[in-house]
Amino acid sequence: MTATSATAAPKRLRDLSDEQFRERYGADRFTASVLSSRFRYIIKHMCAHLMTNAFSPVLRGGTTSLRRSHRTRRAGCDARSGR
Helix, strand or coil: CCHHHHHCCCCCHHHCCHHHHHHHHCCCHHHHHHHHHHHHHHHHHHHHHHHHHHHCHHHHCCHHHHHHHHHHHHHHHHHHHCC
16 A cells, blocks of 8 residues: 555545446446435334334234233223222
8 A cells, every 4th residue: 555545535426437436336326326215214114113112012012912901900990899
């Protein structure tokens, strides 16, 4: 490695020609853009589900756990009222 290559700033994406971009990344700019946006969407979707499932036991079970807790509370009220 020479001193000039160590200090030279890397080229920005917008400064690359279409041929240089294809050579470096193996795809054209449009394909790279589409893949980038789809990966971003997938990661956001996964993170949203992870946050919901990791931190909310009520939501993790869906409506089944809500119905079960409602029945339990109702049964407790019925037992106390003597019905």
